Amino acid sequence: MATANLTVDLDAIAANWRALNRLSGQSVQTAAVVKADAYGLGVTRVARTLAASGARRFFVAYAEEGAAVRQALGPGPQIGVLSGHMPGDTEMIHDLDLTPMLNSLEQITRHLEALPGHAFGVQLDTGMNRLGVEMLEWQAVAPILIEAGPELLMSHLACADDPDHPANEAQLKVFHEMTDGTGVPRSFAATGGILLGQRYHFDLTRPGVGLYGGKPYDAAIPAVTLTLPVIQTREVEPGETVGYGCTWTAERPSVIATVAGGYADGLPRTLSSKAQLWDGDTPCPLVGRVSMDLITVDITDLPEVPRSLDILGPNQGVDALADTAGTIGYEILTALGARYTRRYQESTA
Structure with a gap:
């Protein structure tokens, strides 16, 4: 999936x-x-x-x-x-x-x-x-x-x-x-x-x-987690580039994960080569440009290839991601794309 x-x-x-x-x-x-x-x-x-x-x-x-x-x-x-x-x-x-x-x-x-x-x-x-x-x-x-x-x-x-x-x-x-x-x-x-x-x-x-879960209510409990699946990984040699426009160049042997999610899903193009995704508590930099359906992430320092990475979650809320994108949390929330599988979490009590 x-x-x-x-x-x-x-x-x-x-x-x-x-x-x-x-x-x-x-x-x-x-x-x-x-x-x-x-x-x-x-x-x-x-x-x-x-x-x-x-x-x-x-x-x-x-x-x-x-x-x-x-x-x-x-x-x-x-x-x-x-x-x-x-x-x-x-x-x-x-x-x-x-x-x-x-x-x-x-x-x-x-x-x-x-x-x-x-x-x-x-x-x-x-x-x-x-x-x-x-x-x-x-x-x-x-x-x-x-x-x-x-x-x-x-x-x-x-x-x-x-x-x-x-x-x-x-x-x-x-x-x-x-x-x-x-x-x-x-x-x-x-x-x-x-x-x-x-x-x-x-x-x-x-x-x-x-x-x-958005500002200005700093005491709010975060309400959203966005997990993006890894579609493919590849090894990139020093000097090779990744993504549209060849805007990111590997400086070391790198493992790059291609991840499902892009500006059609509400991830602004301004996140290109700026944002972090997370494998648990380990940050992984987004490298190259955000495209319509895909982003590329440097996972070289992870011990193994993850099945997915979080772009919204405990380590990065909507306002933190918005700051990276140069926008506001409202825009991140309301742009979350229709292609996401929405899962609702609530107590059964």
Whole structure:
């Protein structure tokens, strides 16, 4: 079998949710963000695990993602759609009981006209300048909207992963200005916002990347192991090159393992000749370029040829690999390819 094994530790995801729920405080509800197929890990199994752990509200990016969560969980849990009420989504929002987070005057009009009485929330722009109703627009429509009974008023922090960034306090001030006195439940904190402290928690927190073992939640339990099978090995003499572009040249007699996995599987080309793979606790350097389906690894110093090597695991998490690639853990997680054989690990108790 040449496909790699992506092992998802559902117990770790559940434990991370419970820990972030405790950090959020007893009076605060903790949701779960499961967009992008639960950050690449498989939304059906992940959403069911989180629901069993106590999550009752979930967030996705698009209505189509909400359909997958509803299919996984059935009726009951609330599913918030962060992109709001887009053209063509009305039937899906209604039939699947999704809760759009309305982002603009256009969406507000569409929702109230197409689905009067159907649950909705409102996303406010407090300074990120991405999604959300701006201050002047909100002042104009707030009386009408509040009378219509939104489920939630929310906003999103631009710099929550940097606790000392002045944008955090600036956005918090604006959020208070826009929402104080409305009597509507509020949400401001994703994973990074939870770690900023209770002033950012309000009524609902919505952790995402921290559930899956990523920064800025340094206390998270790693949730992913990615094991790549060795397809072939060869001996390379000094002066011989390996891979596209002949970018790596052997300086000693070397044993090179060709390993299943490449940029089609979410391993960035920027890992070329930089990353490490692991045989247990022994690091093995990736040599040459990452290609579409394959990478090459120097295993000269191993006592024997391994059947597989880990690129994500106890010795190298998603953020460490991301640092090597010059990106962020979110990108590593969400790019994990569809060709991997996904295995789910959970206790049977």
